[in-house]
Every structure is written in C-alpha cells, then in structure tokens.
Amino acid sequence: MKDNSPVIEVCGLRKKFRGRTAVDGISFDVPAGRVTGFLGPNGAGKTTTLRMLLGLIRPTEGTALLWGHPYRELQTPTQRIGVSLDGGAFVGGRTGRGHLRCYAPAAGCSPERLDRLLAETGLAEAADRPVSGYSTGMKQRLSLAAALLGDPELLILDEPSNGLDPEGMLWLRTFLRRFAASGRTVLLSSHLLSEMEQTVDDVLLMHHGKLLSSGPLDHLLTQGERLESAFMRLTQAGEGTQT
Numbered sequence: 001m002k003d004n005s006p007v008i009e010v011c012g013l014r015k016k017f018r019g020r021t022a023v024d025g026i027s028f029d030v031p032a033g034r035v036t037g038f039l040g041p042n043g044a045g046k047t048t049t050l051r052m053l054l055g056l057i058r059p060t061e062g063t064a065l066l067w068g069h070p071y072r073e074l075q076t077p078t079q080r081i082g083v084s085l086d087g088g089a090f091v092g093g094r095t096g097r098g099h100l101r102c103y104a105p106a107a108g109c110s111p112e113r114l115d116r117l118l119a120e121t122g123l124a125e126a127a128d129r130p131v132s133g134y135s136t137g138m139k140q141r142l143s144l145a146a147a148l149l150g151d152p153e154l155l156i157l158d159e160p161s162n163g164l165d166p167e168g169m170l171w172l173r174t175f176l177r178r179f180a181a182s183g184r185t186v187l188l189s190s191h192l193l194s195e196m197e198q199t200v201d202d203v204l205l206m207h208h209g210k211l212l213s214s215g216p217l218d219h220l221l222t223q224g225e226r227l228e229s230a231f232m233r234l235t236q237a238g239e240g241t242q243t
C-alpha cells in the first residue's frame with residue numbers, strides 16, 4: 001500500500017433498518033496524520049457509519065475499509081485501532097484499573113503502560129475506586145484510556161468530549177493534536193462545534209444519512225465563518241433538499 005493511501009475508505013455505504021434508510025450511500029476518505037471531525041445533527045447516521053466501519057453491523061450496500069480491508073479481515077485490530085463508542089460500557093462494581101486490566105492482554109498492554117495511561121488520562125488517584133462512583137467525565141477518560149491500551153495507529157471516538165470539564169477538553173484537544181502530529185489518525189464525532197473548530201483538520205458533515213460536506217475545515221470556513229454557522233447553513237440547506 002502506498003504511504004499516502006487513506007486510512008479509512010468508505011464507498012457507497014448504505015444502511016437500512018427495517019426499510020428506513022439511516023445511511024444513504026455515502027463515500028469519503030480519512031487521511032493519515034489528521035484529526036477528522038464527524039459532525040451532524042441527532043440521527044444523521046454518524047454512529048451507524050462508525051458501527052459499520054468497525055464491523056459491528058453489516059452494511060446494506062457499499063464498503064467501509066481500514067487500510068484497504070474490512071475490519072473483520074485485519075490481523076490485530078485491537079492493537080491498531082482504539083475505539084470509544086457511546087462513552088464506553090462499564091461493569092459498575094469494577095474499578096477503573098480493573099476495567100483496563102480486562103482488555104489489556106488482548107491489546108498487548110503491559111502493566112507499566114496501563115499505569116502510564118491511568119496517569120496520562122488523569123485517573124491515577126481514582127484508579128482503584130469502583131467505576132459506579134465515577135463522574136461522566138471520568139468515565140470518558142477511562143473509555144479513552146481503554147481505547148489507548150493497544151497503542152493504536154487510529155482512534156475512533158464517538159462523542160469523547162461529552163461530560164469533560166474545560167480542563168479535560170483542553171487536555172483531550174492537546175492529546176488528539178499530538179496524536180495526529182505523530183502521524184497517527186483520529187476520527188471523532190461530536191456536537192460540540194466550538195471545540196471541534198479548535199481540534200479538527202478535516203470535517204465530514206452528515207445529515208439525514210447523506211454526506212453534505214467533506215474536506216479541510218479551512219475550505220469549509222471561508223471568510224471567517226464559524227463552524228456553528230457553516231453547520232446551520234449546510235444542514236438547513238440539506239433540509240430543503242429532503243424528499
């Protein structure tokens with residue numbers, strides 16, 4: 001594979017749930033070494049697209065490839081891709097450290113790296129307390145720590161900023177920028193547009209299952225427009241083309 005091949009290639013991807021179209025034949029690439037924001041109103045089809053990409057649900061039509069292959073064909077996916085969907089799922093009585101220990105062997109994560117991740121995500125102090133007592137932001141941090149266990153090349157994060165305090169958001173933004181600057185790749189969905197504006201290089205904007213816009217953020221935001229205003233402009237125009 002050539003060095004400049006996209007990490008993610010989605011082509012003609014469609015998903016129908018009992019006859020209702022959730023994702024309507026979308027195509028896009030996600031390049032390496034960049035942070036790509038996956039945006040769209042509630043119900044736009046973002047999570048469904050991510051779930052197809054990760055082999056969790058089967059597309060009705062089309063393909064979603066990672067490094068040129070469907071997820072199921074990757075040799076060591078847990079060591080190449082870090083995933084946090086829906087803020088993670090936790091067993092309430094388990095500690096933060098216990099949660100990470102469950103997934104560490106499959107991800108090839110050493111106990112030393114696990115300790116470093118707890119420290120890096122700001123959870124060292126809370127590591128031995130049950131997750132049931134964690135705040136939403138702490139659960140987000142734990143979910144990110146779990147995504148990082150395998151030292152992945154690609155992070156796929158669904159709403160990772162939800163529940164983070166301002167210091168947590170700044171930390172996450174800095175972390176994701178550094179992650180991409182090291183040549184690795186981030187695809188993240190979020191509704192927090194001012195935060196996305198400060199974090200992403202590229203934008204994918206979905207609405208009613210269709211892709212309304214894809215490309216560099218600075219191509220989308222011409223003449224000093226803010227992301228929120230571009231989002232409203234495009235989704236309202238998309239509303240007009242709905243049949």
Ligand SMILES: Nc1ncnc2c1ncn2[C@@H]1O[C@H](COP(=O)(O)OP(=O)(O)OP(=O)(O)O)[C@@H](O)[C@H]1O
Pocket residue numbers: 017021022040041042043044045046047048049
């Ligand atoms: N398992 C399912 N069965 C039936 N319909 C579904 C299923 N999963 C998603 N949908 C529908 O598909 C559409 C897209 O949902 P999806 O969760 O992908 O949107 P989203 O862009 O991630 O929204 P949000 O920002 O609210 O998380 C919605 O109409 C949703 O109700």
